[in-house]
Amino acid sequence: MSAEKAAKPKVSIIAAISKAYQDIFAEDPKVITLGEDLADPEGGGIAKITKGLSTSFGDDRVRSTPISEQAIMGAAIGASLAGYKPIAEIMLMNFTTVAMDMIVNHAAKLRFMSGGQTSVPIVIRTMTGLGYGSGGQHCDYLETWFAHTAGIKVCAASTPEDAYGLLRSAVEDPDPVIFIENLPTYHAPMAFELPDSSHRVPLGKAAIQREGSDVTLIAYARMAVEARAAAVQAAEQGVSVEVIDLRTIAPWDRETVLASARKTGRVLIAHEAVKEHGVGAEIAAVINEELFGALKKPVKRLGGAFSAVPYSKPLETAYAPDAARILAAIIELAK
Amino acid sequence: MVATNQYVADSATLLEIYKRAALLKANDERARKVILSGQIAMVYYSYRGQEIIPSVMGQLLRDDDTICTIYRGIHDMLGKGFPLRPLWAELAGRVTGSCKGKGGPMHLTYPPKGIMVTTGIVGSSAPIANGLAWAAQLDKSDRVSVCTFGDGASNIGAVHEAMNLASIWKLPTIFVCQNNLFAEHTTFEKMTGGQNIAGRAAGYGMPGVRVNGNDPEEMYSAFAQAVARARAGEGPTLLECMTFRFFGHNFGDDDSYIPKDQKAAAMEADPVPALRARLIADRIASEHELAAIEADIEAQIDDALEFALASPWPEPDDLRFDVFEKEIAA
Numbered sequence: 001m002s003a004e005k006a007a008k009p010k011v012s013i014i015a016a017i018s019k020a021y022q023d024i025f026a027e028d029p030k031v032i033t034l035g036e037d038l039a040d041p042e043g044g045g046i047a048k049i050t051k052g053l054s055t056s057f058g059d060d061r062v063r064s065t066p067i068s069e070q071a072i073m074g075a076a077i078g079a080s081l082a083g084y085k086p087i088a089e090i091m092l093m094n095f096t097t098v099a100m101d102m103i104v105n106h107a108a109k110l111r112f113m114s115g116g117q118t119s120v121p122i123v124i125r126t127m128t129g130l131g132y133g134s135g136g137q138h139c140d141y142l143e144t145w146f147a148h149t150a151g152i153k154v155c156a157a158s159t160p161e162d163a164y165g166l167l168r169s170a171v172e173d174p175d176p177v178i179f180i181e182n183l184p185t186y187h188a189p190m191a192f193e194l195p196d197s198s199h200r201v202p203l204g205k206a207a208i209q210r211e212g213s214d215v216t217l218i219a220y221a222r223m224a225v226e227a228r229a230a231a232v233q234a235a236e237q238g239v240s241v242e243v244i245d246l247r248t249i250a251p252w253d254r255e256t257v258l259a260s261a262r263k264t265g266r267v268l269i270a271h272e273a274v275k276e277h278g279v280g281a282e283i284a285a286v287i288n289e290e291l292f293g294a295l296k297k298p299v300k301r302l303g304g305a306f307s308a309v310p311y312s313k314p315l316e317t318a319y320a321p322d323a324a325r326i327l328a329a330i331i332e333l334a335k
Numbered sequence: 336m337v338a339t340n341q342y343v344a345d346s347a348t349l350l351e352i353y354k355r356a357a358l359l360k361a362n363d364e365r366a367r368k369v370i371l372s373g374q375i376a377m378v379y380y381s382y383r384g385q386e387i388i389p390s391v392m393g394q395l396l397r398d399d400d401t402i403c404t405i406y407r408g409i410h411d412m413l414g415k416g417f418p419l420r421p422l423w424a425e426l427a428g429r430v431t432g433s434c435k436g437k438g439g440p441m442h443l444t445y446p447p448k449g450i451m452v453t454t455g456i457v458g459s460s461a462p463i464a465n466g467l468a469w470a471a472q473l474d475k476s477d478r479v480s481v482c483t484f485g486d487g488a489s490n491i492g493a494v495h496e497a498m499n500l501a502s503i504w505k506l507p508t509i510f511v512c513q514n515n516l517f518a519e520h521t522t523f524e525k526m527t528g529g530q531n532i533a534g535r536a537a538g539y540g541m542p543g544v545r546v547n548g549n550d551p552e553e554m555y556s557a558f559a560q561a562v563a564r565a566r567a568g569e570g571p572t573l574l575e576c577m578t579f580r581f582f583g584h585n586f587g588d589d590d591s592y593i594p595k596d597q598k599a600a601a602m603e604a605d606p607v608p609a610l611r612a613r614l615i616a617d618r619i620a621s622e623h624e625l626a627a628i629e630a631d632i633e634a635q636i637d638d639a640l641e642f643a644l645a646s647p648w649p650e651p652d653d654l655r656f657d658v659f660e661k662e663i664a665a
Binding site: 032060061063065066068070071073074075076077078079080081082083084086101102105106110111112113114115116117118119150151153174175 | 401403432433434435436437442445446451454456459462463464465466467468469470471472473474492493496497500503504656657658660
């Protein structure tokens with residue numbers, strides 16, 4: 001065990017992402033990064049994730065940009081076509097909407113449209129998540145839009161170890177990956193160790209974070225944190241919950257999900273994004289197609305309300321599922 | 336600007352430019368003929384009338400210089416050296432096409448000649464060209480990154496974001512606006528504040544030059560200067576190349592929105608035969624030599640078309656490939 005691990009038994013997701021950046025830049029000279037405020041003169045990003053990076057690795061590889069999301073994404077795509085591996089930070093997920101053409105029409109499709117002659121091995125890091133009272137345009141979860149686009153992979157971590165391992169795998173992946181980071185859980189110390197530089201989490205592989213036999217609970221990002229808490233409380237009430245963190249939302253791990261659903265016969269899916277037409281709908285549909293006769297109850301979904309994310313605290317709290325609502329749904333399913 | 340420019344197209348260069356222009360003209364004429372004959376059904380955006388601009392660019396660019404072009408861009412690609420067989424096979428949707436039939440006329444790609452992106456989205460060539468230019472900077476290479484777009488695209492945000500970024504990063508990006516006076520069905524005059532695209536470069540702190548894109552010498556001089564500036568690490572240039580599109584937005588549309596007298600005058604001043612006449616008048620080439628070049632071009636297109644039409648179609652199962660590096664499970 002390294003001295004670092006001994007000194008820091010609990011770490012935050014943000015520390016894991018920062019370490020991943022440092023390790024990636026030290027190991028692979030083809031990795032470059034760009035985004036608003038990323039370089040040191042601008043403070044190393046709004047969350048300071050890239051602090052120190054431009055000083056250590058140079059202004060050529062670590063570039064602050066104008067507030068121009070199309071230009072950011074285009075520059076990342078173009079550099080990737082020439083053999084680089086750019087990490088483009090689109091500060092907040094809502095800002096991906098002003099770069100959708102670059103992401104959806106170009107990053108996702110160039111490999112296919114060129115018949116495999118070109119590829120776009122980029123990572124788009126983006127932050128989001130409600131909890132700060134930032135209202136309707138700064139905290140949406142828009143993963144479904146990208147999961148619906150052939151040619152892009154989508155992932156989100158709920159632990160520091162997974163954040164490190166997923167980001168490293170995303171950078172090494174030959175295709176575009178959107179890496180979604182949850183702001184409200186960024187700084188929370190978690191009982192995970194900071195992994196060493198060989199740690200990887202394969203894309204497309206879910207994690208069974210808690211084994212159980214009565215209910216399968218599928219979540220990702222902050223909802224996986226809430227799901228773990230709800231599962232502990234459910235156990236106290238005698239319900240055994242298997243918690244699956246998808247980690248990669250697209251392509252998602254059917255094998256792990258279906259095996260668990262077959263075992264428990266009861267499935268709950270929770271995400272912060274709007275429930276309608278969400279990731280949960282796709283998972284529920286596949287479970288239905290594959291396991292119709294094996295289910296003990298219809299698949300249950302929890303998701304964000306069908307509204308913009310509201311500002312006022314009671315409304316914001318009511319908008320998305322939390323551990324209490326997840327627990328209530330578990331108990332209902334287990335009856 | 337042009338008068339003080341040190342770059343002059345000599346006689347041999349003019350002949351080379353003509354060879355490219357003749358290929359571009361012949362290929363467009365053949366494409367329209369092939370569509371009308373029913374041999375290939377495709378969406379097609381004729382560039383007829385705009386041949387001189389890419390013929391000059393092709394003359395001055397190296398294979399490792401990259402280009403990002405648009406749906407009306409087959410002239411740009413042929414100017415850059417796109418080989419005819421994979422081009423025509425792609426137009427025909429065959430598996431031997433450069434993109435295995437998956438891209439088609441609006442997404443032709445050919446990296447061996449630096450033809451990296453063809454986009455169907457107006458203006459989207461510009462932000463991506465910057466990334467290729469950034470890569471050249473990182474590689475410490477003097478290669479340049481060209482993006483072409485039309486007067487219509489000069490009013491979309493992506494182009495403006497890209498010009499600003501290219502300027503502040505001193506990227507070797509050359510923004511080539513082919514101003515053919517029509518954005519789809521609407522006139523440049525009606526939709527463009529300031530009536531001048533080159534002038535917008537000043538707002539981004541880069542040189543902007545309006546040239547007669549149909550004049551090979553003027554085009555050569557201006558483009559050579561932009562290339563030299565980019566290769567020297569001095570940053571981007573915006574060229575507004577004035578030209579005219581002889582036909583409608585897409586082949587088959589009713590182009591009655593183009594005033595008849597304007598169209599007639601433009602076709603009367605067709606830049607390709609004009610250059611041809613100039614070569615003969617100045618004794619740079621003989622009628623006989625030029626006729627031989629043109630016959631050879633027709634034969635090459637015959638061969639490519641024959642190759643394309645004899646090639647197999649893709650298989651439905653090919654949909655699982657090239658979405659990601661690893662195929663989608665069956």
